[in-house]
Amino acid sequence: QQPVQSPQAVILREGEDAVINCSSSKALYSVHWYRQKHGEAPVFLMILLKGGEQKGHDKISASFNEKKQQSSLYLTASQLSYSGTYFCGVTEKLTFGTGTRLTIIP
């Protein structure tokens, strides 16, 4: 079953922060996050493994709560290049979530 992401879409001004949530009905051992720009293939952002860890690189970080079967992606001080659709991916067969379209405006 496909993980549910929220919000479905968000528009931010450059420099603002955003949180994208991913919720699964299945037990999770890992969560992937990808960003896809229009007309391009998804690009890997990060992976979180079981253990409730947080990860980050640059101004993008994520958390994973395996008990709640949820993960959140945090984007701080957003840049124009962050625009795109974000997907979480779960289970060993890498099922993608419903997606969150992020638009950054100058």
Add this chain to the structure above:
Amino acid sequence: GAGVSQSPRYKVAKRGQDVALRCDPISGHVSLFWYQQALGQGPEFLTYFQNEAQLDKSGLPSDRFFAERPEGSVSTLKIQRTQQEDSAVYLCASSSDRGGSTEAFFGQGTRLTVV
């Protein structure tokens, strides 16, 4: 090769025609995934291999869709008697592990248009 390669990049098929889409994963990658992405939608899981074993094909929309990976490397997705609703981008990805614990690398996709 350096990345995941898919061919052809674009395919136009007449309704009823059979098509074959090829995916060359990164050398040595164990897991291989196929997705269908309709316009404006997210990638929908089709099927998944570990080496040559097809572990899950629950996402294949009908028995017209068939995927194989006979030697555990190159994979082919075949669609028989194509229909207009099959028009989409077909994405392939590969990863080095079995359990979803490592990054998946995506190919550029094959855009299939059925006319």
